[in-house]
Amino acid sequence: MTVQFLLDKMAELENQQAVAVGSNVITYAELLTKYHAWLKWIKEEQIQPGEVVSIKSDYSADSISLFLALTHNRNIIVPLSNDSKAHFDSFCDIAQNQYDIILGDGPVTLVRTNNQPNHELYQVLRGRNQPGLVLFSSGSTGKSKAIFHDLSQLLNKFTVPRKMMRTLAFLQFDHIGGVNTLLYTLANGGTAVVPAKRTPESVCEAIDTHQVEVLPTSPTFINLLLLSGAADDADLSSLKLITYGTETMPDSTLAAITARFPETKLLQTYGLSEVGILRSKSRDSKSLWVKVGGAEFETKIVDGRLWIKSESAMLGYLNAPSPFDEDGFLDTGDQVEQDGEWIKILGRQSEIINVGGEKVYPAEVESVVLEMEGVEDAAVYSIPHAITGMVVAIEVKLNTEETLSEFKVRMRKHCSSSLQQYKIPRKITLIDNYTHNARFKRMRKRS
Missing domain, CATH: 3.40.50.980 (Rossmann fold)
Structure with missing residues (x-):
């Protein structure tokens, strides 16, 4: 082609x-x-x-x-x-x-x-x-x-005509999602709107000025958008669709964004740089259950992990061995829950914390902590423990004047109503900066 x-x-x-x-x-x-x-x-x-x-x-x-x-x-x-x-x-x-x-x-x-x-x-x-x-x-x-x-x-994949949309070019073109956005927009005669900066204020200004219909972004940026209040100072009524991917969406963030934009459809996307972006369909805007696939993709679930085979898969890595099996499938490393044809992304296998034989998914803990008033950001990681092997630790960015001791008491009380004891962070560190990288993807510490 x-x-x-x-x-x-x-x-x-x-x-x-x-x-x-x-x-x-x-x-x-x-x-x-x-x-x-x-x-x-x-x-x-x-x-x-x-x-x-x-x-x-x-x-x-x-x-x-x-x-x-x-x-x-x-x-x-x-x-x-x-x-x-x-x-x-x-x-x-x-x-x-x-x-x-x-x-x-x-x-x-x-x-x-x-x-x-x-x-x-x-x-x-x-x-x-x-x-x-x-x-x-x-x-x-x-x-x-x-x-x-x-x-x-x-x-x-872009030769099949689809909807002409005015789309914000949020994900850069050195990212598979950014390439996908650009090619989709050009192939369907849409408009790519580039914000002056990738801040909540600039993004909202661009949506308002150019009547943007689609905002493809990440859960981390959605959380920043909600915290900033920038949406209150702009007319975002043109926005028909917010798509999110690149990382696991916290339940608390999804609930907050659907409440803030009740007329806007929320769609979870799924893709990897190695295989491209799959077509997806969310069960509904408030749900993290999603169907993924498309004519050029095959999927299977093995031991709770999602595997993908793609006609548009990469030729390989320039600096690592090929990750494909003999049938051309790639182990995504993502643990999923399955309900018929629907799946729910739980998190990366490599990020699961094993606490005395019990699995802890960082995104689940982060979602609960992000529900708390005054919490702007949170990133969970593991630290060694002599008895259980690992325990849960967390970095938290606050906008309150609490001391660490005061926050520990409040956080543990809040978490105890939603999480089992082994999932509640044992070590808590207060930080001044956000935990995401330049691509607005949460960067967790590696144990």
Whole structure:
């Protein structure tokens, strides 16, 4: 699959708004003009098909049109958002990019490296004569992995027409969710709205200004949005759908967001960088039960863990062994509860805390603690214990003036009505900063 079907759609809707960044709105005709200018530039700079090219930029009309032009040129693209700046050197060392394209407020910067990338997976893709995509995992469960996709396979799922929507580009385009949002929006003639910053205030302002219909985000950001009160100062009546994924949603946060936006549909999404984003259907807006799948996916549950097989699965990791079994299934590592065709995500197997043989899911404990007045954020982890092996510990961010001793008494009293004793945190630490990373994903301590 080439990028041509996207270009054809853009040509059909040339007067439709394609990208809105602040007050600057770009039509599909203008986006196509930028795309053709990039094609000319790529030819002038003699960037050849199959070469590895990084784009260091956040969302903009330039970065989007450049992404399309490099796809057309069948390059291996390494998108790197500014949120990942601290990791640029290590990521580029793994990807072995031959060119860095740096976009900002000024002229484009092109840096040629001396890399000669010959990874066997790169050779496989070059043999197919297709574009590639390198994404990096968040590293929330360890070292970041370099995930390598045949981009043509990712494009395949967007050939089926779906709804035209005005969507907030919240997840960056170096995230599988951000790539999914961008390609879906372009394939269906929608508008990608880029907030000035990924803060509750800027997001609400962008929704209000550009009449955004879809907000794809994470449970952590939803919690920040609720705490900020920013929604009270903007008109968010255009918002039809809030989708959430990337981490387990606390029951308390879901209850709060559905109460705050009773007319807006809530949809849980599910996907992994390794296999792409599955189609999903929530039982209802207030439920964490979800159906996942789609024509190009197969799922199965083995020993309570979700396994996925995907037509658009990655070719493999650039810096780790293949995780697929002999039948092409990937163990997601996510423990699930099953009710017929519905599943409920409980949490990662690697994050389960074993307290004397009893399982504790961090998300369950966090959800209960987040119900408490004055609690802005909470992250559960484990610490060693001489008798039970492990016990539960928690970091908490408060907006009250309580001492640690006062909060311990209040928290344990609150938790005792909802949690079994072995699930109640034994160690409590008060912190000043939020526990999420730049992708608004909760980062728990590793024991």
